[in-house]
Amino acid sequence: MKSRRFSRRSFIANSARATGGVITLGMFSSQSITAGQELLSTEYTWNNLNEHQGNTIELLTQMIMPSDENGPGASEAQVVVYIDRALGTHRRDFRESYIQGLTAFDKYCLVAFKSDFVHLSERNRRRALMGIDRQRSPRTWPKGASIGAREFLRMIITHTMEGMFCDPSYGGNYEEIGWKLIRFPGRAPFGYDPPFSEFDMDIPEIQYPAWNPYNGPMKSRIIGEE
């Protein structure tokens, strides 16, 4: 990756250009760009996905962890950056599944909704995802695809959560957005002191009886001392 930081806005705008300008900013969740968010003009260079694959994954991760009234989502956490990078490192074994799965997914969308995924309306995108969530493989999922529909979705969900909550050094969880969302403080190099919560503070410790050394008839047997 050329740069760790890039602008969500310019990234999306560039994606839109690359896919023929069909994607407009408005099609993405408007909350994904918060007012005052830093706008750098660094472009993101894909490592393992091409532009179209990257855009499809970006949209999918946004539906999996949406930006909404409860807070930022996959888009702000730059989950797609995590996935793109991971496919060249610790998730390398999944790269082929992504490429095959994305091709099959587009074909499925084309048959079922008359367009590839990124060009579908928001409503149809949701229907497309529901369609593969419910069934192992919908009728319209390409025959002979090396990865099943549901398996494809589960893989992306799993990796979206990784990108949402991983250590930021992996490219996702940008500025610890995912951790802040769930109130996880992250690494704790110096640990914590009790109390850890109201529970361990308020619930009294049990008073245990004093211990007396065993002085019964049995003796511990020690080899070499018998």
Next chain:
Amino acid sequence: MSLPNPIIRRPDVIVIGTGAAGSVMAKELSSKGLKVVAMEMGSFNKTRHFDQDEIQAMHPSNNLVDYPNIYRYDQPNTYRQTATEEAVKDHGIHMQSTVGGSTLHYTGISWRLHENDFQERSLFGDLDGADIQDWPIDYWDLEHYYEKAEYEIGVSGLAGANPFDPPRRRPYPMGPVPRTSSGALADMAAQKLGWHSYPAPLAINSKEYGGRPSVMNCGFCESYVCTIGARSSMLVTMIPQALRTGNCQIRADSCVTQILVDEEGRAEGVIYLDKNLREHRLEARAVVVCCNGIHTPRLLLMSKSNQFPDGIANSSGKVGKHLMFNYYQSARGFFEKDLNEYKGVMDSRIIQDFYDPNPDKYGFFGGGVLEPRGDGETISFANLNMPRLRRWGGRRKKWIMDNYTRYMVALTSMQSMSQESNLIDLDPDLKDKWGLPVPRVTYNVHPNEHKIGDFFRERARELLDTAGAHGIVASPNFVPHGDAHLLGTCRMGNDPAESVVNKFNQSHDVDNLFIVDGSSFVTSGKSNPTLTIQALAFRCSDYIISQMARLNIG
């Protein structure tokens, strides 16, 4: 701190494996002046190579491959439920393949087996379809060695707190670590239910001990390597002590492929591959195998010779048989207020009220324990399968946000029944990166385990319910493909036709070959076998030293 790792060309003893048992053997034997080479197929990492990083710590069963490679377990296996099926590739066997083994990341629960555990056949009789036997040793053969393990390795706990604990001559060397929120809730619920919750004995320092710091409650506990060395893993206890004697070499990245026998049928050394797959030969007066309940029998089965066509030490045909995991169940409950289980150790309380439920009353054999716990893993929490909750979308997101700090788990660890048909042998097709056959696991649960599972699932629910949890979700009965507890496959016994090692962990067939790890277990106990494995290793070391002093072996 980096201790010199001397080159030893003519060892007295070769120890294969540097986990819970092998590290103790290496330290004990080398400190008595014997020259030891300890072989490890994984690499020799330092604590600083590990981080508080969930991606790094993800178990390979989650398909994490190749990077970062310090946790990597690059030994796949195959699995089938019954012998009539075709085995398929699987990652169910959990072990950390590095110097120190799985003690680097284990929960650290270190209780002693109870007196009854050694004599279940005599006390409770047989069970149809199972092969329950008494151990050839009893609790008093191990009591001294349990104590030695607790003091030399470093176990914290509170003697007298558990009314079901077996007798002990000394208290723990350290008091218990701070109670977590799940531990506090377990205390409260147990008291209401009339059960006895007590501080978990843990191989985690509660004060400065052995030159290592006290627990810092960072929450990156089970499945993480302790970044400050407060967990008494072999890498920070026995391994440095062994190196400090100057009599022990740790030979990492070295995979033993065969134990050699001479014409009299005695072990004369090993053949191993280095990381460039170059073959080497190393000879010694005695060989000790400590590769766990899967890889020990695998190595014995691979060590075929004219004297031992079915594998060394296998005249009984029992090597690899009687595989046991510890069956378990878990229930998860949610609360209205924060528990913050990302703080503290994984498991600070244990309940042993159902260690030996009366078989006549409950209709099943054996028992188990409750282990209330929690952790701070974010990714695995976000990916949890929950009933009636889609794994994606706004509702999932809200659920993660609302509940991440507000749940606990009641894990129940239980007994597995010894069955001869549960076994590990050599896969006929699949080879590992060393070119060796991978272990093939054949494993099915005994119907009795489902009965224990049903009983304990209800106890787990009861505990959470009494603690005030809502939305309790419990796991169903299942058939494990593998586990972290790998037991029973070279079991101890007095009868050479029915067991692999004698009561000193010495092979019945080969008098200078010793086998010490979970494979020695005759019955599974209720869980958490590590302290018993370590005690067996301390005891076997004493035996080897006494025999070598009398020139009986080697």
